[in-house]
């Protein structure tokens with residue numbers, strides 16, 4: 146992989162602030178030799194961001210920090226929402242945007258994803274934009290069209306230099322938390338198509354620089370096979386990121 150790989154853990158709605166700090170300490174012990182070759186990020190729930198951020202700062206850990214969601218307005222009467230500036234103040238590097246669980250359970254659309262992507266960039270953080278097809282879309286052989294449309298919708302109107310720093314996670318919905326995965330070659334085909342779409346929108350530098358992660362039932366046993374593919378630059382890991390041993394094994398597979 147020419148680009149520096151990124152292995153990011155999406156903790157979803159798991160881990161309290163205290164549990165999160167312990168997990169990061171355990172993770173650090175297991176992966177501390179790998180920083181030069183691979184970037185490691187954790188994406189805790191909002192309530193654990195502060196404790197993890199403080200730990201990263203005080204112990205000078207090389208782990209990057211991400212949030213799992215954001216609202217696009219700067220501030221206002223939006224009960225229950227969190228703004229990009231609030232996340233930037235906690236020293237978040239990344240924000241996951243448009244995860245399929247948010248699209249399915251919380252009504253996110255390509256339009257709201259696009260607003261969030263722009264808001265994340267405006268506060269100096271980087272979005273990890275999630276795209277991916279359902280089983281029905283895959284069975285109808287419409288994956289490529291569907292994913293390209295998601296990418297175009299999410300990135301419409303951003304600057305070309307922002308696109309060079311972007312992270313896209315290709316996560317087939319049918320592979321998330323199921324133990325099923327596409328073949329590494331099949332996942333790479335979609336990632337290549339995502340890269341081509343970004344290239345058509347923003348030019349070759351963006352296509353060459355953006356990192357595309359594969360996500361969906363990545364485990365220590367299968368991680369290396371995905372990381373060996375030319376258009377896959379790392380992984381977004383759900384379940385296996387909740388255990389320091391298994392997440393560290395995945396990180397080491399990217400070295």
Ligand code: PEP
Nearest residue numbers: 321322360361362383384
């Ligand atoms: C995810 O939720 O982003 C994910 C990839 O989950 P899992 O690794 O558990 O399939």
